Amino acid sequence: MTNILIIEDEDRIASFVEKGLRAAGYATVRAATAGEGFEYALNTSVDLTVLDLGLPDEDGLRLLSRLRARKFTAPVIILTARDAPADTVAGLESGADDYMAKPFSIDELLARIRLRLRGGSAEEPTTLSAGQLVLDLHSRKVSVNGVEHELSSREFALAETFMRHPGRVLSREQLLEMVWGYSFDPGSNLVDVYVRYLRAKVGPDAIRTVRGVGYRLEV
Ligand code: CA
Numbered sequence: 001m002t003n004i005l006i007i008e009d010e011d012r013i014a015s016f017v018e019k020g021l022r023a024a025g026y027a028t029v030r031a032a033t034a035g036e037g038f039e040y041a042l043n044t045s046v047d048l049t050v051l052d053l054g055l056p057d058e059d060g061l062r063l064l065s066r067l068r069a070r071k072f073t074a075p076v077i078i079l080t081a082r083d084a085p086a087d088t089v090a091g092l093e094s095g096a097d098d099y100m101a102k103p104f105s106i107d108e109l110l111a112r113i114r115l116r117l118r119g120g121s122a123e124e125p126t127t128l129s130a131g132q133l134v135l136d137l138h139s140r141k142v143s144v145n146g147v148e149h150e151l152s153s154r155e156f157a158l159a160e161t162f163m164r165h166p167g168r169v170l171s172r173e174q175l176l177e178m179v180w181g182y183s184f185d186p187g188s189n190l191v192d193v194y195v196r197y198l199r200a201k202v203g204p205d206a207i208r209t210v211r212g213v214g215y216r217l218e219v
Contacts, residue, residue, distance in 0.1 A: 001025075001026070001027045002025075002026050002027065002047045002048070002117060003026070003027045003028070003029065003044070003045055003046055003047050004021055004026050004027070004028050004029070004046070004047065004048050004049070004113070005028075005029050005030075005031065005037065005040050005041060005048070005049040005050070005074075006018055006021075006028055006029070006031070006049075006050045007030075007031045007034070007036075007037035007049060007051045007052060007055065007063070008030070008031075008050070008051075008052040008079065009032045009033065009052060009054070009055050009056050011032075013052070013079075013102070014030050016106070016177065016181075017050060017079075017106070017109065018030060019177070019178075020109065020110065020177075020178060021110075021113075023161070023164060023165070023178060024110050024164060025164070026113075029044060029046070032056075033055060033056055033058075034055045034057050034058035034059075034060065034062075034063040035057055035058070037049075037051070037055075037063060038063060038066065038067065041067050041072050041074075042067070042070060042072060046072075046074050047074055047075075047117065048074055048075045048076070048077070048113060048116055049074055049075070049076045049077070050076075050077050050079055050109070050113075051063070051064060051076050051077070051078050052078075052079050052080060053078060053079075053080040053091075054080065054081065060078065060080070061091060061094045062094075064076060064078075064091075064094045064095050064096060065094050065095065067095075068094070068095035075097040075098070075116035076095065076096045076097055076098075077096070077097060077098040077099070077100060077109070077112055077113065077116065078091045078096045078098070078099045078100065079100050079102060079104070079109075080099075080100075080101065080102060081102045097116050098112050098115075098116060100112065103181055104181060105157075105179070105180055105181035106177070106178055106179070106181055107153075107154075107156075107157035107160070107161075107178075107179055114137070126138055128160065128163040128164065129163075130162075130163050130166040130217055130219050131166075131206065131217075131218060131219045132144055132145050132203075132206070133159075133163065133202055133206060133217075135156075135159055135160060135163050137160070140153075140156045142156075142159055142202060144201070144202050144203060144206075149201040149202070151198075151201065152197075154179065154180075154194055155194060155198050155201070157178075157179045158175065158179050158191075158194050158195070158198055159198055159202070161175060161178045161179055162207065162215070162217040163217065166217050167216065167217065167218070167219045168216065168217075169210045169213050169214050169216045170214050170215055170216070171213060171214035172191045172192070172214050172215075174214070175191045175214065175215070176188065176190065176191055179191075179194075191215075195207055195209075195215055205218065206218055
């Protein structure tokens, strides 16, 4: 199983990332300080690291330089509130493979993780199937009984979320968090709007409304 180390001191963000990664089938380890992260990175098997820069005991970039100096070779994706171009350059020069500014959505993070893991030891499948639906994770198209449909990036993220939890009821709040990220207003009707878009492509019965709770992908 692909193991991802999350080094992030802010509990809310660490939990958000952890939940999203686990829902996508990854194993996760969390470290709230640079010291802890350093130990986990060097002493456990880590396939990829998500690293916050503002850590309480050491700057994330310094930690990264120390890890690279110790021959820690797994891909590192930096997460930070800093988004100035100079910081991006510094991050990449310290040995980061990618850089994401907060706030970010979990589907964007997952897409970057997949990209960084590709060619490595990842056992990510390239398609997901449920019932009559097949979702191609590379072309980002869905086929329904063999007929292909293009998806927008949000529709794809929503379809992927449903297909990773077939038959399970997902609440609007869960879907908002998994597809759009934690920065969204829970009162938003985005989920309903996008479920409607998706139904127009995959058929009206594939995604059932569970009254007062949320939605379920039928299998
Ligand atoms: Ca922080």
